[in-house]
Amino acid sequence: MFILIMLASTNEKYKFSLNNISHSFNASQVESIEVLRNINFNVYEHEFLALIGPSGCGKSTLLNIMSRLITPNYGEVLLDGRPLRYITTKIGYVSQADSLLPWRNLIDNVAIGLEIKGVGKRERRKKAKELIARAGLEGFEKSYPNELSGGMRKRADIIKVLAIDPEIIFMDEPFSALDVFTRQMLQDYILDIWQEIHKTIIFITHDLTEAITLADRILLMTARPATIKSEYNINLPRPRSSFDIMFEPQFIEIHKTIWNDLKEEIAITGEGDNQNF
Amino acid sequence: MGRIDPFFFSRPSAIIVDFVVLFSSKEIFPHLGVTLYATLMGLFLGSSSGLVLAFILGRFQFLERVLDPIIFGLYGIPKLALGPLFILWFGLGIESKIFLSFIWVFFVMYFNAYGGFKDVDYRLVNSVRLMGANEFQVITKVVFPSSLPWILTGLKSGVGVALLGTIVGEYIGSSVGLGNMVMYAGNMFNTTRVFSSILAMTLIMIFLNEIVEFLEKRLLRWRVKSF
Numbered sequence: 186m187f188i189l190i191m192l193a194s195t196n197e198k199y200k201f202s203l204n205n206i207s208h209s210f211n212a213s214q215v216e217s218i219e220v221l222r223n224i225n226f227n228v229y230e231h232e233f234l235a236l237i238g239p240s241g242c243g244k245s246t247l248l249n250i251m252s253r254l255i256t257p258n259y260g261e262v263l264l265d266g267r268p269l270r271y272i273t274t275k276i277g278y279v280s281q282a283d284s285l286l287p288w289r290n291l292i293d294n295v296a297i298g299l300e301i302k303g304v305g306k307r308e309r310r311k312k313a314k315e316l317i318a319r320a321g322l323e324g325f326e327k328s329y330p331n332e333l334s335g336g337m338r339k340r341a342d343i344i345k346v347l348a349i350d351p352e353i354i355f356m357d358e359p360f361s362a363l364d365v366f367t368r369q370m371l372q373d374y375i376l377d378i379w380q381e382i383h384k385t386i387i388f389i390t391h392d393l394t395e396a397i398t399l400a401d402r403i404l405l406m407t408a409r410p411a412t413i414k415s416e417y418n419i420n421l422p423r424p425r426s427s428f429d430i431m432f433e434p435q436f437i438e439i440h441k442t443i444w445n446d447l448k449e450e451i452a453i454t455g456e457g458d459n460q461n462f
Numbered sequence: 463m464g465r466i467d468p469f470f471f472s473r474p475s476a477i478i479v480d481f482v483v484l485f486s487s488k489e490i491f492p493h494l495g496v497t498l499y500a501t502l503m504g505l506f507l508g509s510s511s512g513l514v515l516a517f518i519l520g521r522f523q524f525l526e527r528v529l530d531p532i533i534f535g536l537y538g539i540p541k542l543a544l545g546p547l548f549i550l551w552f553g554l555g556i557e558s559k560i561f562l563s564f565i566w567v568f569f570v571m572y573f574n575a576y577g578g579f580k581d582v583d584y585r586l587v588n589s590v591r592l593m594g595a596n597e598f599q600v601i602t603k604v605v606f607p608s609s610l611p612w613i614l615t616g617l618k619s620g621v622g623v624a625l626l627g628t629i630v631g632e633y634i635g636s637s638v639g640l641g642n643m644v645m646y647a648g649n650m651f652n653t654t655r656v657f658s659s660i661l662a663m664t665l666i667m668i669f670l671n672e673i674v675e676f677l678e679k680r681l682l683r684w685r686v687k688s689f
Binding site for chain 1: 585591592594599603682684685686
């Protein structure tokens, strides 16, 4: 009894936890694909956590479970130590694809979260305008998404989430569709934001360099069925810069270590693909 | 004399003169009024019910599976052949014209709007859900705006068939309306009048089309011009 209470209270100090999450998709009536197997991890408040794994390992499924878009077959999602059963605006979600509404101009896209909350037009536009200015998108308030570049749209996606002031931000390979230069600029942008607002961020990526550049801690996922394979603390000094950090000896060393670990998983995914197709 | 016999084709000058006379003598106004009224009523009723049904079927998969084949089957019925039946049901008055026009518009709007609702990007729906949107907000902020180009295309084609339905209805049996005017003039071998009535219908079409285009320009400013 006493131990149970202690366990419960230790859970409280984590901002976000996954307990024994397992999930399968029904490929057909008889066959089901096991995507996630017994995933456990905890995220501290203000932490920048990166989840990394080979492509197709179920990272996006995991994020969909974490944000409650999908209910897992088994296991529990905890926010502030309490089970999370519904979608909540305490969590902000930056998706892989553009999520700007093409029929809304930039300012109304950024303000949409506030609009959904019922914030008045003047107030939400004022806040959106501030965020747009801070993101360096001034002058594009009236532009539609198709008039903005990929990098600008991604910034807009991010500030759209910041506008609702979430406690945790999930990012699902947000920069995977961008070119290297834009990507590095946006990594710096994320680092700046995080330095400033210091929110908990869970960042999913398949780019190891990106994960090391950004995160305090990296969790490595295995090939499907995915589970957490290993954990690395990244003790590189902050504030970091995506351009300079790559040449630090410590960075290269960490990169090598994790890469060797990751390599095995990529080899498995490759073999698996050959068998399936 | 030229090679074209004015008995069959009339003359542009005569048509213009007759057209002006139709207006200056006010002879055309009752016809124009009735046809325009039936067309707009048919357009309104047909597009609103087509839109509502498309929305319901788009939303409830079960209904969709049951009803969609039936609707498609009904669509295959030649509506022209139903004309006499409608006149039997609704009489020679304006109701039968509105109904014929309504049926025509309904299908056009239904198929377009249905395509639009099916085309909504689930990622955009998810993104607003994650921002805390309820079902109503998902519909008003994503589903409808996203389907709007399709709905407006439905409206545009609907305008054409609305007028068609009305004229056909007037043709089958009526005492007033542009369709009646054309038929009467044809029976009298008054080719000039036939053409000036057709000119009036063409102008109605252009006018209604302009309205829809205006709506399109206002509401779809965000669209990229692809070609």
